[in-house]
Amino acid sequence: MTTSRPPGPPPRPFGRALCAMVTPFTPSYELDLPAAQELAVRLVEDGCDGLVLNGTTGESPTTSDEEKTALVRAVAEAVGDRAAVVAGVGSASTAHTAALAGAAERAGVDGLLVVTPYYSRPPQAAVEAHFRTVADATGLPVMLYDIPGRTGTRIEVDTMLRLAEHGRIVAVKDCAYDLLGSTKVMGRTALAYYSGCEELNLPLYAVGGAGYVSTVANVAPRAVRGVLDAYDAGAAAEAARLNQLALPLVELMMASGLPGAVTAKALLNLPVRGPLQEASEEATARLRSALSALSPVPAPPG
Template sequence: MSLPRPFGRALCAMVTPFTAAGALDPDAAGALAARLVAEGCDGLVLNGTTGESPTTSDAEKAELVRVVRAAVGDGVPLLAGVGTADTRHTVELAREAERAGTDGLLVVTPYYSRPPQAAVEAHFRRVADAVGIPLVLYDIPARTGTRIEPETLLRLAEHPRIAGVKDCADDLLASAKLIARTGLAYYSGSEELNLPLCAVGGAGYVSTVANVAPRQMRAPIDAFDRGQTAEAARLHGLTLDLVELMMASGLPGAVTAKALLGLPVREPLQPAGREAADGLRAAHEALVKASAAD
């Protein structure tokens, strides 16, 4: 049985480049998107958490989609983050992203207000009913305060435009059961679980670390797809030091990725300090060196 992979296998949660003055940098965004695709990303996620969506305007979000679409062409799947705590605003962003040329929408659970499951389900259905392109639901309870419960996902999977889940619930058992019972494409949103989720039928991953190591993040799942499971595990292990520093060191992924890319962040985020940046560079260099030796 072939697995659903509606947006590719190896997706990067792309950072949003800004100028030194803090404005959106469309030229840098287009160049970064083209490089990521050339180095192995077969899909891009724009305007997500790593893209600093809480501090970009609606107009900047739409412009970023248009710029990246022009840079990578029509053959590269784009997902645009449109999730907010406000259903009406989310619908507006979803429609604008569709007009701007995205292939699908990444919709996070409404946050802060902590709606009950019936309201969470109604929110996602309202967005899905308002557009003509597929949705990937973003389940990240550590940030939103609310999980998309498995029973809710089972019902939402019946909607014709709800195609997948970006999985940051860190519950591999529940994810494996939902993969087995639905047609949803499950994308790992936690790099340390990229390979484990693929092993139980996941579609692939959405990775912040791929901004700086696209080939290295893709290599384990390519090996897994070839049936080389021991090699996949070895390659996955090579990435973990950098993954840990970028995603579990107390700094946001946007900060750590931009420290390695030499790009500014937008307040309230602050750039990584010298010690953190030096550690990130050392881990990145070690990963590049180890992968080059293969």
């Protein structure tokens, strides 16, 4: 088992600034592939190194397997090699997850996001076996998704250390709210840790994280990325200032009682599928006010 992290900068197998992209639907709630391609291209042009599709922000519980595959194929074609495309393939079934992984690989994605099986609350040995089975199902690199607040099951530190030994398990989307545990794993493995909670983007990055997978980046990609750009430039105080500026929008989008898919789509003027409901006019007005209050952010480098 790896006992220390390799020297050098943290690994970034999917880049640094990733957006958990919404899934556009038409007014009649059909999958809108042209709108998805347009949004994907715009996000890449605004500094996103990667796009994560078919996650919770992408309303994956309400899209069919065929829609998921069509979405990742369309977005991969639209962005080409300008950004990594990572497909969410998680489900409560190991066999179904492996099948989704295979379909995503055939559709041309660069990696897989695999969430812990939810609701059934499997013990750690079963969690580990699930991830290994899915990682063995394709030749793609895998990002584990640790979000016990939604799944009911944590990927424990010891389990994560064992999974890090698998050659295709290369990254973690971290929503465990356990900076101590995450730091321990980063110190002992080569896993790339991506913050999945915007309020922890900067803290996790400062202790060796790879970057983030952000819902807020759907509407403010430059502002979210600008925090890490400042930190990388050696301007820690400026990074902290930019982080503070973004917090009102982050709080409204991610901690106001509305799902991130709802708040992001309210700002993008896109419909959501049931059981989600669109944000009220009052909530949307608050969101728009917070977004407009963000200072203009320069274009990302490169």
